[in-house]
Amino acid sequence: MLPQPVMQKAQEELLDWNGQGVSVMEISHRSKEFIALTEQAEADIRDLMNIPSNYHVLFMHGGGRGQFAAVVNNLLGEQGKALYLVDGSWSSAAVEEAKKLAGDAQIDTLNIVEKTNGISRIVVPDLNEIKQDYRYLHYCPNETVDGIEIFEEINSPWPIVADMSSNIMSREIDVSRYGLIYAGAQKNIGPSGLSIVIVRDDLLAYPQLTQASIMDYRLAVKHDSMFNTPPTFAWYLAAEVFKWLKAQGGVAEVAKVNDRKAETLYAYIDSGDFYENRVAVANRSKMNVTFYLKDESLNEPFLAEAKAAGLVALKGHRSVGGMRASLYNAMPLVGVEALVSFMKAFAEKHVA
Template sequence: MLPAAVMQKAQQELVDWNGLGVSVMEISHRSKAFIYLAKQAELDLRELMQIPENYQVLFMHGGGRAQFTNIVTNFLGDNGRALYLTSGQWSSSAVKEARKLVGESAIDELLITQRNGESVDVNIPELTGEKSQYRYVHYCPNETVDGIEIFDSITSPWPVIADMSSTIMSRQIDVSKFAVIYAGAQKNIGPSGLSIVIVRDDMLTLPKLPQSSVMDYAIAAENDSMFNTPPTFAWYLAAEVFKWLKALGGVEHVAKVNQQKAELLYQCIDSNPFYTNSVKKSFRSNMNVTFKLVDDKLDKQFLAQAEQAGLLALKGHRVVGGMRASIYNAMPLAGVQRLVDFMQAFADEHQ
């Protein structure tokens, strides 16, 4: 979900942006007007996330999957090795992409999710070793498919890279604890086709693999993310989302609302024997609430009636089944209350 206010403004400005008589998609990305937009967007993001000065903020092509490849080509040249912590679908996908490029021996994988029957827990390891052992350790703080979120930072002797596609700006984090943060835009930032990469300066000096200049982080940094024509409309919408967040009160404000939304929905699930959630409470995602109907024969009926009630995209990922409510920043508390009311009514009807 994108903020309604942002979508309405984009609709008004679609054919006349900034009084120029044309769309933001129709002007040069090197024009004064767009360069101002780009610089302000970076300043707003830096303020929202409290990004230190020794980090570059890049607006990159592609989604999160593109960065699976980019972090390998940008940081694993010259016989580099990396450690990947896997906790669900997306971290596992990152491992597969990395191994396509550098092979099995260059990528060590450590499974940190434990499944005991229907129960799901996460074991955060104590990482120790020589600094030269790995170029980086990679993990995904929020697994959208599995409904798992890791709230504490990973302590590591190696630079930490995090895929924050589905958790960025949902709560405040200490950026200085990460060497690289990347995020596909289509959760809490804007439309698909754009990624934000926040990279510490020293990481840009690591040996690289051969790669396209368009995906080279150092070249992107040197050219203010405009080595070639960027996805200008996605960048414009991201800039508007940043303004919207600031007007609301910033990340601290939305974090409180996100906590309220998640607690409301999990309380409904836990208090009603009609529904179940298998993730240990301390690792339940605030962004992606997964649940199942105890009687899965009612799944199709649940989804059909939910859609009739205006509650969309509740079907769980095909790998895990069940239901999934994605309650990103733009979803208001009233929207979650509406879902809870429907779930309670549906349970009363079928119990």
């Protein structure tokens, strides 16, 4: 979901952006007008996330999966090893891509999810006890499919690489704790096709594997993310989302709303026996609330009646089933309240 004011502004400016008489999609990405847009976008995301000056902000192609590969090729080198923490579907996909590029010998994995009585929880061991020299530690702090989020700061003796595609700018973080943060734009930033990379200076000196120029962080830095034509419309929309976030009061204020949204939905799920969540309270995602109907024969009627009520995209991922409500930044509290109201009515209707 994108913020409605951003979508409305994009609609108004579609044929005439910034008084140019043409769409932002039609102007040169090297024009002074578009360069001004990109500079403001970078300044705004730096302000929103309090990004230190020794970090570069890159606007790149390829989404999250593109960065699965780019991280390996930019940071690992031929002799390096990396440790991947696995807590769900996307961290597993990152491992698969890393092994495809570097081979099993260079990629170690550590499962950090424990299940007890059907409830999943995150358990991160003391990483300082691992006697191995890794180039980096990779993890995904929010797993959209599984509805699991890691809120604790990971203490790592190696630079941390974090896939924040689904929770970037949903709450405040200390960027200086990370070596590299990447995020596909299509959750909290803008449309698909754009990815954000925030990388610390020293990581740019790491030895590379064979790397396509389009995904080379060093070239992206050198050419201000314009080594080739960037996804200009996605960049424009991201810039507008950053402005919208600042107008809401910044990340700290948005986080308060996100807390209320998640608390509202989880409180209702926990209030009875009709629905259930299968994640430990401490690790419940605030972006992706997964839940199950105790009577799974009601899944299809639930989805059909929800759609009729104007509530869409509630079907859980095919790998886990159930339901999933995504509460990204642009989703207002009233949307969550509408979902809870529907869930109550549906439960009352179908209770034996």
